[in-house]
Amino acid sequence: MSADFDIAVIGAGPAGATFARLVGNKYKVAVIDPKTESSQSFHKPCGGLLSDDAQKSLARFDLTLPKSVLVDPQIFAVRTIDLAAGLVRHYQRFYVNLDRHRFDMWLKGLIPNTVTRIDSKAKTVCRTGGGFEITLKNGEKITSRYIVGADGAGSLVRRSFFPNRKIRSYIAIQQWFPENNPNPFYSCIFDKLTSDCCSWSISKDNHFIFGGAFPKDKSRERFEKQKERLERYQGFKFGEAEKTEACLVYRPQKAKDFVCGGKGAMLIGEAAGFISPSSLEGFSYAIDSALILAKCFLKGEQGVEKRYKKATLKLRLKLLGKVMKCPFMYKPFLRGLVMRSGVNSIGMVKE
Numbered sequence: 001m002s003a004d005f006d007i008a009v010i011g012a013g014p015a016g017a018t019f020a021r022l023v024g025n026k027y028k029v030a031v032i033d034p035k036t037e038s039s040q041s042f043h044k045p046c047g048g049l050l051s052d053d054a055q056k057s058l059a060r061f062d063l064t065l066p067k068s069v070l071v072d073p074q075i076f077a078v079r080t081i082d083l084a085a086g087l088v089r090h091y092q093r094f095y096v097n098l099d100r101h102r103f104d105m106w107l108k109g110l111i112p113n114t115v116t117r118i119d120s121k122a123k124t125v126c127r128t129g130g131g132f133e134i135t136l137k138n139g140e141k142i143t144s145r146y147i148v149g150a151d152g153a154g155s156l157v158r159r160s161f162f163p164n165r166k167i168r169s170y171i172a173i174q175q176w177f178p179e180n181n182p183n184p185f186y187s188c189i190f191d192k193l194t195s196d197c198c199s200w201s202i203s204k205d206n207h208f209i210f211g212g213a214f215p216k217d218k219s220r221e222r223f224e225k226q227k228e229r230l231e232r233y234q235g236f237k238f239g240e241a242e243k244t245e246a247c248l249v250y251r252p253q254k255a256k257d258f259v260c261g262g263k264g265a266m267l268i269g270e271a272a273g274f275i276s277p278s279s280l281e282g283f284s285y286a287i288d289s290a291l292i293l294a295k296c297f298l299k300g301e302q303g304v305e306k307r308y309k310k311a312t313l314k315l316r317l318k319l320l321g322k323v324m325k326c327p328f329m330y331k332p333f334l335r336g337l338v339m340r341s342g343v344n345s346i347g348m349v350k351e
Helices: 014-023 052-059 100-109 156-161 219-234 283-298 304-311 313-330 332-341
Strands: 005-010 029-032 077-082 087-092 116-118 122-128 131-136 141-149 169-178 186-190 198-204 207-214 243-250 265-267
Touching: 005 014, 005 131, 014 029, 014 100, 014 283, 052 283, 077 332, 087 332, 122 156, 141 156, 156 265, 169 219, 207 219, 265 304, 283 304, 283 313, 304 313, 313 332
Parallel strands: 005 029, 005 141, 029 116, 077 186, 141 265
Antiparallel strands: 077 087, 122 131, 131 141, 169 207, 169 243, 186 198, 198 207
């Protein structure tokens, strides 16, 4: 097949941008992603915290974060709240607080000029003549020999080529408020009455962000109910929301939820199901899976799919380990035992 590109990458978040950066000097690559520097551009709803694992993933490339990506404050403890049980504990964490959109744009800016960037959204993808045809939002079409889905939860590539590989998903809703809380803080919230997943809050450059992952059924109603309960029982101060964001988020629970790809269509990051089912952390898995696939392509096209599936085994086993950890976080009885024990918690000092 005579194609416009060797590889078309759908999505330029941490997974897509990393993959394109690593293979862009050997293959003819196009990256299709709607994010731009414009204030009207698409912004990925995200708490914007870089975990230890994500920091390690970036460190492998000897990358240092620019100051423009960081935001205030930098917080080193998480206030963990079991809302229904009325339990509160503080645990040490070493997250880096950042602006998610600026982080994405920084990673996108590292992609070499040999890669063609298309600031648009892929509308449809299909197989054609031994390769792939991608129709853009404006109706234009491009072709490629391979396609890499780095387009997160609800991935167009996953839905189009692996429709039978369903995966548990939630609606993540996040709101931004003017900071009204006297002391900035980061919290992780569990509330069995509104969701069987978790919620979060974080202070960020004079804003207070609250978000959570909720079952699709009545997700907004559940979100608002949890806000009311937090104000009533934990003293949260929300005020008038400046903006509301929402997106789909995957939460794997079994081995079949992970889809590496096949027949020229490959998946990386959350599109492949590579996201923590316990914390919903996805930065590290996005970067690591992108690196693995890039290494496979750099060894040559022959056998690339088998090599990628084999090379991600360790990653998939790590995530299945996180699945086994989930009961201790999400089963109220077990979570209560852990929190009441005080193991690894910080004894807070009141001044």
